[in-house]
Amino acid sequence: MNKIKILILSFCFFHFSFPKDHTFHSDFGLEWCYFVGHLESASGKQFGYELSFFRLKFLNDTDWNPEVFPVHFAISDFTNKKHRTSQTIKRTIGDLSGYSDKSIYSGDYHFQIISKDKFHIKAKSKSKDLTLDLDLEGNGKILVHGKDGLSIKSNTNPSIFSYYYSYPRLKSKGTLFVDGKIETITSGDSWMDHEWSERNAKSIPSLATGETGWDWICLSDEVGGDYVFFRFRESPKSPPEIFGTYRNPKGKVTSWSKPGQIQMESIGSFWKSPDTKIEYPLHWQIRYPEGEWLVFPIFNEQEFDGIKTTSTIYWEGGVEAKDPIQKKSAKGYLELKGYKKPKEWWEF
Numbered sequence: 001m002n003k004i005k006i007l008i009l010s011f012c013f014f015h016f017s018f019p020k021d022h023t024f025h026s027d028f029g030l031e032w033c034y035f036v037g038h039l040e041s042a043s044g045k046q047f048g049y050e051l052s053f054f055r056l057k058f059l060n061d062t063d064w065n066p067e068v069f070p071v072h073f074a075i076s077d078f079t080n081k082k083h084r085t086s087q088t089i090k091r092t093i094g095d096l097s098g099y100s101d102k103s104i105y106s107g108d109y110h111f112q113i114i115s116k117d118k119f120h121i122k123a124k125s126k127s128k129d130l131t132l133d134l135d136l137e138g139n140g141k142i143l144v145h146g147k148d149g150l151s152i153k154s155n156t157n158p159s160i161f162s163y164y165y166s167y168p169r170l171k172s173k174g175t176l177f178v179d180g181k182i183e184t185i186t187s188g189d190s191w192m193d194h195e196w197s198e199r200n201a202k203s204i205p206s207l208a209t210g211e212t213g214w215d216w217i218c219l220s221d222e223v224g225g226d227y228v229f230f231r232f233r234e235s236p237k238s239p240p241e242i243f244g245t246y247r248n249p250k251g252k253v254t255s256w257s258k259p260g261q262i263q264m265e266s267i268g269s270f271w272k273s274p275d276t277k278i279e280y281p282l283h284w285q286i287r288y289p290e291g292e293w294l295v296f297p298i299f300n301e302q303e304f305d306g307i308k309t310t311s312t313i314y315w316e317g318g319v320e321a322k323d324p325i326q327k328k329s330a331k332g333y334l335e336l337k338g339y340k341k342p343k344e345w346w347e348f
Contacts, residue, residue: 037190048318086125213338224249
């Protein structure tokens with residue numbers, strides 16, 4: 001173990017306490033708590049959604065502690081293959097945003113923490129033509145990543161890490177307003193992810209810079225297994241490092257962090273966004289010690305242009321997966337960050 005890793009691990013262990021740790025943590029520079037899910041309405045339509053609450057804070061030479069709270073909100077109409085997005089960014093001035101033990105909010109986007117296992121989320125676009133109102137209830141089985149929640153993102157640079165847990169299989173019911181129509185959500189499964197890192201950061205935290213990139217996927221299979229696979233790149237020229245977490249139907253959790261334990265490779269051609277011209281790998285083959293997944297998008301057009309709030313453009317959307325060996329299937333969400341528009345032939 002190198003000296004950097006020893007130094008980091010010596011002060012980084014963190015004991016989770018719920019529901020307290022569902023909210024934001026004021027001592028850290030970067031944090032996000034987000035929800036994704038697959039929903040079904042009373043009319044029989046299939047939808048996916050993303051609702052991401054971010055928090056960024058860093059110290060400067062005057063000890064001023066600015067905090068900003070971006071939110072990203074998207075609805076994917078799986079039935080009609082349409083993708084709608086909305087976003088905001090607020091400060092605490094005028095009580096436009098903030099957080100407590102019971103809630104996180106920014107503008108018209110709210111996350112209410114009712115208990116360890118019960119939540120309520122509300123999202124309303126500025127134009128009010130895209131809204132979401134869901135009750136979420138978990139089964140008590142929170143999934144902790146890495147070593148007791150310490151998730152190292154790079155073995156070559158272990159100073160890049162986060163505290164990280166997920167809450168899969170949140171039963172979801174409520175309402176959705178999209179394309180001028182209210183949809184009653186009668187069933188669905190949501191996935192909550194929560195990460196925070198870099199205590200008392202004096203610059204933009206490493207995971208928030210434009211240099212880093214990753215391919216992240218969460219899957220819940222039909223027999224009770226939950227998976228996270230994470231392919232991290234510290235910079236565009238850095239070789240990817242792959243990490244994973246698997247909880248089997250009986251509740252046993254396995255983490256993979258050593259090189260070669262997981263192979264996660266894009267297959268097939270890239271999809272080129274007609275709006276940003278960025279090319280994304282949307283089809284993946286994932287091999288892990290317990291099996292194999294072939295992952296594909298429910299439809300291609302699920303890009304999020306967050307330049308106005310977080311200065312990032314990424315692909316995040318609903319996916320399905322097949323295990324060709326064990327003959328099982330799964331649903332989940334895929335996020336691709338760090339892909340940029342390729343240069344045209346006349347650019348140097």
